Amino acid sequence: MPNLLWLQSGGCGGCSMSLLNAESPDLMTLLDAAGIELLWHPSLSEQTGREVVQLLEAIVRGEQPLDLLCIEGSMMMGPQGTGRFHMLGGTGKAMIEWVRELSAKAKYTLAVGSCAAYGGITAAGNNHTDATGLQFDGELPGGLLGDDYLSDNGFRVVNIAGCPTHPDWVTETLVSIALGEHSEENLDALGRPRMYADQLVHHGCSRNEYYEYKASATAPGERGCMMENMGCLGTQAHADCNIRDWNGHGSCTSGGYACINCTAPEFEEPGHSFGKTPKIAGIPVGLPTDMPKAWFVALASLSKAATPARLKENATSEQLIYPPTIHKRKG
Amino acid sequence: MSRILVGPFNRVEGDLEVTLDIDGNQVRSARVNSPLYRGFEQIMLGHDPMDALVYTPRICGICSVSQSVACAQALANLMQLEMPENGQHCTNLVLANENMTDLLTHFYLFFMPDFARPVYAGEDWFEKVEQRFKATKGDAGRVMLPARAEFLHLMGLLAGKWPHTLSLQPGGTTKPVEPQERIRLLTIIAAFRRFLETELFGDDLNVIASLKTVVELEQWRQQKPWYSSDFRTFLHLNESLELHKLGRASDQFLSYGTYPQGGQRVFKSGIYMGGERLPLNSADITEDVSHTWMENGDPPRHPSQGKTIPSLENKEGYSWCKSPRLNHQVVEVGALARQLINGHPLAQDLVTQQGGNVHSRIVARLLELAIIVPQMQEWVKAIDPKAPFCNNAELPNSGSAFGMIEAARGSLGHWLEVKKGKIHNYQIIAPTTWNFSPRDQQAVPGALEQALEGTPVREGESEPVAVQHVVRSFDPCMACTVH
Numbered sequence: 001m002p003n004l005l006w007l008q009s010g011g012c013g014g015c016s017m018s019l020l021n022a023e024s025p026d027l028m029t030l031l032d033a034a035g036i037e038l039l040w041h042p043s044l045s046e047q048t049g050r051e052v053v054q055l056l057e058a059i060v061r062g063e064q065p066l067d068l069l070c071i072e073g074s075m076m077m078g079p080q081g082t083g084r085f086h087m088l089g090g091t092g093k094a095m096i097e098w099v100r101e102l103s104a105k106a107k108y109t110l111a112v113g114s115c116a117a118y119g120g121i122t123a124a125g126n127n128h129t130d131a132t133g134l135q136f137d138g139e140l141p142g143g144l145l146g147d148d149y150l151s152d153n154g155f156r157v158v159n160i161a162g163c164p165t166h167p168d169w170v171t172e173t174l175v176s177i178a179l180g181e182h183s184e185e186n187l188d189a190l191g192r193p194r195m196y197a198d199q200l201v202h203h204g205c206s207r208n209e210y211y212e213y214k215a216s217a218t219a220p221g222e223r224g225c226m227m228e229n230m231g232c233l234g235t236q237a238h239a240d241c242n243i244r245d246w247n248g249h250g251s252c253t254s255g256g257y258a259c260i261n262c263t264a265p266e267f268e269e270p271g272h273s274f275g276k277t278p279k280i281a282g283i284p285v286g287l288p289t290d291m292p293k294a295w296f297v298a299l300a301s302l303s304k305a306a307t308p309a310r311l312k313e314n315a316t317s318e319q320l321i322y323p324p325t326i327h328k329r330k331g
Numbered sequence: 332m333s334r335i336l337v338g339p340f341n342r343v344e345g346d347l348e349v350t351l352d353i354d355g356n357q358v359r360s361a362r363v364n365s366p367l368y369r370g371f372e373q374i375m376l377g378h379d380p381m382d383a384l385v386y387t388p389r390i391c392g393i394c395s396v397s398q399s400v401a402c403a404q405a406l407a408n409l410m411q412l413e414m415p416e417n418g419q420h421c422t423n424l425v426l427a428n429e430n431m432t433d434l435l436t437h438f439y440l441f442f443m444p445d446f447a448r449p450v451y452a453g454e455d456w457f458e459k460v461e462q463r464f465k466a467t468k469g470d471a472g473r474v475m476l477p478a479r480a481e482f483l484h485l486m487g488l489l490a491g492k493w494p495h496t497l498s499l500q501p502g503g504t505t506k507p508v509e510p511q512e513r514i515r516l517l518t519i520i521a522a523f524r525r526f527l528e529t530e531l532f533g534d535d536l537n538v539i540a541s542l543k544t545v546v547e548l549e550q551w552r553q554q555k556p557w558y559s560s561d562f563r564t565f566l567h568l569n570e571s572l573e574l575h576k577l578g579r580a581s582d583q584f585l586s587y588g589t590y591p592q593g594g595q596r597v598f599k600s601g602i603y604m605g606g607e608r609l610p611l612n613s614a615d616i617t618e619d620v621s622h623t624w625m626e627n628g629d630p631p632r633h634p635s636q637g638k639t640i641p642s643l644e645n646k647e648g649y650s651w652c653k654s655p656r657l658n659h660q661v662v663e664v665g666a667l668a669r670q671l672i673n674g675h676p677l678a679q680d681l682v683t684q685q686g687g688n689v690h691s692r693i694v695a696r697l698l699e700l701a702i703i704v705p706q707m708q709e710w711v712k713a714i715d716p717k718a719p720f721c722n723n724a725e726l727p728n729s730g731s732a733f734g735m736i737e738a739a740r741g742s743l744g745h746w747l748e749v750k751k752g753k754i755h756n757y758q759i760i761a762p763t764t765w766n767f768s769p770r771d772q773q774a775v776p777g778a779l780e781q782a783l784e785g786t787p788v789r790e791g792e793s794e795p796v797a798v799q800h801v802v803r804s805f806d807p808c809m810a811c812t813v814h
Contacts, residue, residue: 014392090338255491256505
């Protein structure tokens with residue numbers, strides 16, 4: 001029966017809050033059914049203070065085995081490499097020290113959320129706290145543990161990236177490991193579980209018909225495709241947000257706002273305003289990753305010329321103006 | 332006299348450490364430390380002001396929407412932009428969805444499990460309470476978590492996802508509601524109301540919201556066995572453990588008011604000082620850094636002029652949290668403050684009779700669930716799918732503005748200054764910054780520090796259970812506190 005220790009550092013706790021949104025079944029039933037024993041979680045467990053410190057020390061000394069180590073939040077290296085921007089309460093010791101020691105014992109180490117994976121939002125701006133990920137510093141391998149880190153079972157850090165993570169991304173990864181099915185092949189080049197990272201946010205987007213005809217939204221709340229003007233990165237972002245719903249019904253794009261590619265390293269500093277598409281000579285800079293640019297431009301101008309009035313009008317409206325025409329088989 | 336250090340202090344949002352000086356069998360004084368610093372106020376400098384809508388919700392994963400709403404309000408003030416009615420209703424619904432979820436999460440997952448600790452094993456109520464509320468194992472979690480997740484389907488429909496939405500804009504919301512979605516929203520809220528009425532209260536929400544006095548509350552409690560609902564269970568524990576005698580702070584309260592509706596706010600803004608409800612003058616708010624790990628030497632500043640320059644050099648510093656004060660006074664924020672200042676008779680009677688304490692804070696939270704969930708049903712009915720949801724305007728190149736709202740945990744303010752189209756200054760005072768502040772220049776302890784003074788300590792306790800009740804009665808959010 002694998003056990004699980006969850007610690008939080010330079011983050012918002014949002015991945016834990018999202019995890020509590022797990023459904024069919026709920027989180028507690030899921031962990032129970034998967035045979036995962038929760039050693040400690042900061043939001044959920046009874047133990048506080050000394051009991052927790054004793055548990056952590058026992059793991060570091062090798063007296064308490066640790067199977068799954070989940071870290072949420074960036075690793076706070078500053079100031080000047082001391083880690084004093086986050087001292088674990090009650091221990092007088094920097095969290096980065098705890099994570100170094102615990103990760104040396106863990107059979108599997110998981111970064112939950114883009115902060116723990118790559119540095120994330122906490123590393124935005126000029127990163128004055130020297131926030132970094134567990135095994136990546138932004139796009140570059142390294143981070144707190146270094147590129148050559150391997151867990152006790154010989155695996156690199158699993159980066160369940162996202163801001164926040166979908167509850168299923170976390171639970172499915174945990175269950176897969178608990179089933180003994182984990183391998184490096186399950187992860188992409190950025191360490192993300194391919195179960196969700198082999199999809200693009202674009203897949204299944206409810207605005208795809210507008211995308212096909214380049215019928216674009218020009219302001220928040222309009223129905224059209226948000227790639228051309230509103231900063232949407234759904235055609236480049238690796239995640240299955242429009243294939244599995246968030247909170248029962250939603251996704252960023254169905255909620256009327258741009259995908260900001262939150263599963264990617266350095267999404268926090270796109271180099272332009274999040275809500276505006278950067279363009280050169282009227283053409284968006286960030287085109288779909290694996291499409292030749294000339295073809296994209298040619299197809300886009302062709303499809304724009306062919307845009308039905310229905311889509312053109314609906315694209316810049318909050319409400320549906322023209323429903324689809326009913327196809328008549330006779331007459 | 333002896334000193335104990337309690338940490339990591341869990342089942343609060345974020346990281347917390349409390350130092351207690353114990354004299355005999357009670358706490359003589361306390362120091363509260365927020366041991367994590369992230370520095371959002373620095374991160375955002377130089378960015379497009381609209382990008383604050385991406386950064387600020389990520390201050391906190393449990394108050395994410397509250398941060399978005401405060402930010403959007405500051406931007407709207409800068410643009411002098413108003414929302415269409417639909418945008419206002421949907422913003423209120425999304426904010427209420429988060430706030431009500433947080434109140435519920437606090438009660439079931441953070442607060443109640445302390446009564447299932449082995450220290451209470453000798454109490455005659457223990458077996459039932461342990462069965463129901465034991466952390467990670469209790470029966471309540473198995474019914475509460477699905478109800479919580481389904482209630483948050485409202486976010487899926489109105490905000491795309493929770494936490495961290497971008498649907499909340501200065502001029503309204505980005506998700507126009509389709510006619511069928513409006514119906515779906517009504518069913519989601521109705522189901523959640525059913526959960527509250529069967530599991531939490533064991534009564535109609537309107538009955539709870541209409542309780543006017545401590546005596547009426549007591550009469551209501553005695554109508555049914557204590558274990559017949561979770562609220563009655565809490566009231567029974569209060570009687571058994573005298574929670575109303577625990578955790579009294581300054582008995583001075585602040586609320587910015589929230590849920591705008593037709594030019595008013597559903598919950599009014601104001602302060603409560605010396606037993607009187609008075610209007611709030613936001614110019615009276617200052618932040619003191621005398622005991623914070625910040626560059627020191629400045630007098631306390633109004634947040635519109637605030638600075639955030641972290642420094643471990645401050646010898647008096649013992650927390651990353653600043654010390655907000657209202658007219659130099661320590662005030663408490665939260666659901667109790669909100670209901671008291673809005674004039675709810677039960678909240679008034681609770682404070683008049685017993686002040687702010689563990690019992691009155693919890694009762695006020697649950698009371699708010701009973702008030703706001705029916706209000707949410709009214710907001711949904713008022714949505715007109717054919718009318719606009721979002722207004723737009725250009726952001727001016729320079730200017731200052733603020734957004735002041737109520738998060739679940741209390742008063743949340745954002746102060747923004749824009750120069751040459753970029754963020755020049757951004758200061759945030761979060762609810763727990765008020766409640767969990769360190770000492771100020773006059774060495775006056777913050778609200779929790781005051782509330783802990785006199786808390787009983789049992790023989791041999793290293794993490795006194797009464798201290799845990801007091802700390803968690805504030806529902807602290809440390810992630811917001813130190814942003």
